Amino acid sequence: MKHGRYPFIIGFLIVPVAIYATFVVYPYIQAFNLSFTNWRGFSPDFEYIGFDNFTKLFQDSTFWKAIQHHIVLLIAMPLLTIAIALFFAFLLNVGGGSKGGLMRGVRGSWFYRVIFFFPQLLALALVAVIFNRVYSPDESGLINGLLHQVGVDQPVLFLADKNLALWSIIAVLVWQGVGFYVVLFSAGMGSIPTEIYEAAALDGATRGTLFFKVTLPLLWSTLQVAWVYLGIAAFDAFALVNVMSVDRGGPDGATTVLGLEIFRNMQDYGQYGYASAMGVVLFFLTLTFAALTLRVTRRDTVEL
Amino acid sequence: MTDILKPEVDRRTLLRRAAAVGLLATPAVSMLSACLGGGSSDDDTADKPAGEVSATNPLGIKEDAPLEIVIFNGGLGTKYATDVDIPSYNKLFPNSKVTFNQTEEISTVVQPRFTAGDPPDMINNSGSKLMDQGALVSAGQVQDLTELFAAPSVDIAGKTVKDTLIPGTVEQGTFNGKPYVLNYAFTVFGLWYSGKLFKDNGWTVPTTWADFTALLDKMKAKGITPYGYAGANAPYYQYTAILTSAAKIGGADVLKNIDNLEPGAWTSDAVKQAAAAWAEVGAKYSNKAFLGLKHTEVQLQQNQYKVGLYPSGSWLENEQAKDTPAGFDYQLMPIPSVTTADKLPVTALYAAAGEQYFVASKGKNPRGGMEFLRHMLSKAGAVGFTQLTKTLTVVAGATDGMEISAGLTSGNKALGAAGADTFSFRFDTWYKKLDDEVRAATNELMYQGGTADKFCERIQKVADAVKADSSIEKFSR
Numbered sequence: 148m149k150h151g152r153y154p155f156i157i158g159f160l161i162v163p164v165a166i167y168a169t170f171v172v173y174p175y176i177q178a179f180n181l182s183f184t185n186w187r188g189f190s191p192d193f194e195y196i197g198f199d200n201f202t203k204l205f206q207d208s209t210f211w212k213a214i215q216h217h218i219v220l221l222i223a224m225p226l227l228t229i230a231i232a233l234f235f236a237f238l239l240n241v242g243g244g245s246k247g248g249l250m251r252g253v254r255g256s257w258f259y260r261v262i263f264f265f266p267q268l269l270a271l272a273l274v275a276v277i278f279n280r281v282y283s284p285d286e287s288g289l290i291n292g293l294l295h296q297v298g299v300d301q302p303v304l305f306l307a308d309k310n311l312a313l314w315s316i317i318a319v320l321v322w323q324g325v326g327f328y329v330v331l332f333s334a335g336m337g338s339i340p341t342e343i344y345e346a347a348a349l350d351g352a353t354r355g356t357l358f359f360k361v362t363l364p365l366l367w368s369t370l371q372v373a374w375v376y377l378g379i380a381a382f383d384a385f386a387l388v389n390v391m392s393v394d395r396g397g398p399d400g401a402t403t404v405l406g407l408e409i410f411r412n413m414q415d416y417g418q419y420g421y422a423s424a425m426g427v428v429l430f431f432l433t434l435t436f437a438a439l440t441l442r443v444t445r446r447d448t449v450e451l
Numbered sequence: 452m453t454d455i456l457k458p459e460v461d462r463r464t465l466l467r468r469a470a471a472v473g474l475l476a477t478p479a480v481s482m483l484s485a486c487l488g489g490g491s492s493d494d495d496t497a498d499k500p501a502g503e504v505s506a507t508n509p510l511g512i513k514e515d516a517p518l519e520i521v522i523f524n525g526g527l528g529t530k531y532a533t534d535v536d537i538p539s540y541n542k543l544f545p546n547s548k549v550t551f552n553q554t555e556e557i558s559t560v561v562q563p564r565f566t567a568g569d570p571p572d573m574i575n576n577s578g579s580k581l582m583d584q585g586a587l588v589s590a591g592q593v594q595d596l597t598e599l600f601a602a603p604s605v606d607i608a609g610k611t612v613k614d615t616l617i618p619g620t621v622e623q624g625t626f627n628g629k630p631y632v633l634n635y636a637f638t639v640f641g642l643w644y645s646g647k648l649f650k651d652n653g654w655t656v657p658t659t660w661a662d663f664t665a666l667l668d669k670m671k672a673k674g675i676t677p678y679g680y681a682g683a684n685a686p687y688y689q690y691t692a693i694l695t696s697a698a699k700i701g702g703a704d705v706l707k708n709i710d711n712l713e714p715g716a717w718t719s720d721a722v723k724q725a726a727a728a729w730a731e732v733g734a735k736y737s738n739k740a741f742l743g744l745k746h747t748e749v750q751l752q753q754n755q756y757k758v759g760l761y762p763s764g765s766w767l768e769n770e771q772a773k774d775t776p777a778g779f780d781y782q783l784m785p786i787p788s789v790t791t792a793d794k795l796p797v798t799a800l801y802a803a804a805g806e807q808y809f810v811a812s813k814g815k816n817p818r819g820g821m822e823f824l825r826h827m828l829s830k831a832g833a834v835g836f837t838q839l840t841k842t843l844t845v846v847a848g849a850t851d852g853m854e855i856s857a858g859l860t861s862g863n864k865a866l867g868a869a870g871a872d873t874f875s876f877r878f879d880t881w882y883k884k885l886d887d888e889v890r891a892a893t894n895e896l897m898y899q900g901g902t903a904d905k906f907c908e909r910i911q912k913v914a915d916a917v918k919a920d921s922s923i924e925k926f927s928r
Contacts, residue, residue, distance in 0.1 A: 185922060189565055189582070189590035284740035307682065307743035309899070393683045393743055398899065399891045414558065415883045417583035418922065 200424035232328030275390035535835030605829035634804035646780030682742035696725035733897030768858030781858035803875030
């Protein structure tokens, strides 16, 4: 048995590893390589220019603007998504109180679970187009149309107002993400033994106490994963910003993100080397974030 | 999904997973490098005639060599190429097989082929995903079109191709002294309105700024939004209007200085005066909500008689053909004079050859590509193009005396009235980064309470930065 183990494992792994190496690892190595060149993307020739792209990058105000937006995204998006998803997951699983010794969700929770997951099934570009209509600054927009009906004359300029634009986009990201995390947290809650809830309930714990003293600690590792995933998503946000924002990343750069700047430098300015340098920075930012989050949130796992 | 909750999944596994997601989060990076690494094939024979030079084959193309063309499929469609130009080309060269491709994303389809050294022969570089033409030229990928312009016209007897063109066409496609690009469509830019709306209300076309604002007041009183452009994706239309005013105030050299990145070009009095005049129009006569709209949305509102005046090029009529109600009657007015001391008359117009067509110098059949352009520039080619697209071409007077559409006639008339007083700028295609800044500054000026001083200063700052940036090729005219 032991004899055939390695050929067996290798036989399984070789195809996925080859695909991963060709389409993920190799392009990454190329991007690192390109970030030290002045490649313009129109001919096979380029020169190595050392760290010039990076020094230029750190003096680029648009780059810092994008970083600022990522920080806002990084704090607001996971916080909102996790808070809302936890609330819903709690209601769907434990919120209905106990019946016959079993914890239940609120009435019709299976139905809500499906509904919450719907946005996850839509392609992101589609979501962006839909929300463009929702946010439209005249009466044809869903929200402004409703506001108009109830007598609000001045339409809310969701995407055209500098101070609102980024938040409008964050709201869409949250809307789109909540469903997935409701399911994730539901699964986590499902694996918490009912005896613990029963014991707590016998001791007279309210729903609030149940949530904070039982559910939350036992869900910690799931939350951690959610935070890392959402944090990494916060470094992206490219698709939504590209499709939804005014003047691509506007108004006046108020919504721009690194992904968009990379795209703009490649596509519009033909600065592939510079764009690669941004990509490299993004790569390290994402990695640092993931490592940091896992370190900071380290706690003793509760063994079940 | 539940397996992440199992205790055997340790932190290290998590981190690995996180890193994998991180890799997915930056797909742009992997995409951009995926196209690197092709070989280059320098073809020295490309510059010599491959076939026999004759009266019907002045460029000396190889008569049986296949030809590949790529046309951008946008507002102009592709019918003009398939129904007019390819048949015309094949009539002379029946043995040259033409491969026709069309795409809505030129750079996605064509750029990797340049990197790989296998470009198509003739490319229509246009649309929102067009390739940086200046970068292509400086990479040596674009064929010098001098011979094409010196060749005899296909069907206008006794004239070279250059003689048949509207003056300025060759210059519009010239990069540092050599003609590399054919700008084929001729665009007239101004304020568009409904002839019917004006007639019904007894409004007349204003020529002074005071008359202009008086007209805007009248429209406002009627409950129409007097003026508007789409901030979400078309601030370009508005800055063309602002710069048209600047050129009228201070002469066409204002725009030349801007193109040449002269110091203080953007902070000149002419630009400032124009910006101040337009800022007032934005603040008093437009709707801030338009900042969040796309061009088609504002254009539709004009078709519904909700917007009075709209700045745009002569492609507008064709673009809106589907939504324009019967009797709307698109008309063009030149932008009114801002001051009484304007250097150029009110009839002066922003008019330019646009829509880029070029031949790949390192393709398999560069001479065939040039020959194809010669057919596009024939009289029959030009007439076919205008009939199919309602857009004029750079072939001078090709459609004179033909009634094609109201807007086209109106644009033609304005062009005639302008005479020699036409001008244009090119910084937007030369320096895309500057173009982006002007777009943002225009939105601020018109819809976000910006001032003329701020407008001029912030753009000047970026113009100076572009000038100082050695990684950006510089052009001048």
